[in-house]
Amino acid sequence: MALATPTAVVLQLMTMGQQSAAHLGELLRAxxxxxxxxxxxxxxEILRCCDRVIATVSAGATDKKRKMTDPGATFCHLPAAAMPSKRRVRAAEAHREVQTDTTADGFLWRKYxxxxxxxxxxxxxxxRCAFRGEGCAATRRVQRSQEEPAAFVIAYYGEHTCGAGFGDACQQGAAPVPPTVVDSGSNARGAVGDVDWNRGSLLLPSLPAEHGARRRGEAPSDTSRRLLSPSSSSYSSEVELGASPVGEFLDxxxxWEWETVVNSLRFGDLLQ
DNA sequence: GTTATTTGACCCTC
DNA sequence: GAGGGTCAAATAAC
Incomplete structure (x- = not known):
């Protein structure tokens, strides 16, 4: 195939997107x-996101190299205080750790x-992954950054096995754009004082209804699949993918397997 | 009645 | 013993 690696392809696509966004900006200004x-x-904002993606993906290769020599190292250049302090084999199992200004990463999570x-x-x-019942063992740990209260430090553990393919159950990243973490888990410990903590998990505008439906007894998978469905009105109203290469890609x-791409790209990074 | 969330307790590692 | 991660009973929402 002419496509080298998923990373290279995404870089190429994001560069195209960057150029398109820049062009759009010029058109709007004029x-x-x-x-x-x-x-x-x-x-x-689109332009800025493209910049971040490109920067993140480009940095990824470097980080990977570093990780190979340092198993305990995380993917992201985090402030020391944000690093897992010590301990646990679990730390070594960390798939990746990212610092981002949103907790949304395209997956459905349930607070435990x-x-x-x-x-x-x-x-x-x-x-943990909302599809744990289907055997998905992926978990994540979310904490506000000490240095940057507006930022989240998210550590991911395990792999999503609930749907490696594009648009599958736990992968809400049919388009990376919509932040769709199902997280109605409220931070009841008001003493902490972070009222917006879970709002940081960014429910889609349409989610409250979806969430309500789920609470009425629908399986998470049903809910998420509807959320993911390109035919879903709420979804399509949020994201419209054209016939662009990027649209094709996202469509x-x-x-190649989406999970491979997501993993190699450290998807959470892209949302910074 | 069912399901999700909260939160104290327990377990494990350091 | 301290601290972090997970469990599970209690509670809330629908």
Missing amino acids: ASPPVRAEHQALAT GQKDINGSNHPRLYY GSFD
């Missing part, structure tokens, strides 16, 4: 009558625990 500032801001961590102003939240026209 538009007559002038378009609303928020539209221009949107174009700028919360702990106040020594020396941290913020509690640590524990999530599953590319054949």
Whole structure:
């Protein structure tokens, strides 16, 4: 295949996206009558996201090399205080650790625990894949960064086995754009004072209804599949994929396994 | 009644 | 013994 590696392809696609976003920004700026500032801001945001993706993916290869020589090292250049302090084989099992300004990573998570961590102003939240019942053992640990309270430090453990393929159960990243963590887990420990903590998990605008439905007894998989469905009105209203290469890519026209790509790209990083 | 979330308790590692 | 991770009973939401 002409496509070298998933990383290379994504780099290429993101570069195209970057160029398109830049072009769009120019068009908006030159538009007559002038378009609303928020539209221009949107174009700028897209451009910025592309920049981040490219930077992140580019840095990924370097990090991987480093990780090979240092099993305990995390993928991301985290401040020392945000690193797992010590301990546990689990730390060595960490698939990756990222610092991001959102807890949304494209997967469906269910909160199963919360702990106040020594020396941290913020509690640590524990999530497992919402499809654990289907055998998916993926978990993650979320904590606000000490240095940057607006940022989250997310450590991922295990692999998602509930749906490695594109658009499968736990993978909500049919398009990386919509942050769709099912996380109604409230931070009941008000003492912590982070009212917006779980709002950081970014429910889709349509999610409350979905969530309500789930709580009425629907299996998570049903809910998520509906959320993922390209035919879902709420979904498609949020994201429209054109016939661009990126759209093709996100639409599953590319054949290689999505999980491979996501893993190699450290998807959570992209949301920084 | 069913399901998800909260949170104290327990277990394990250091 | 301290601290982090997970479990599970209690509770809340629908």
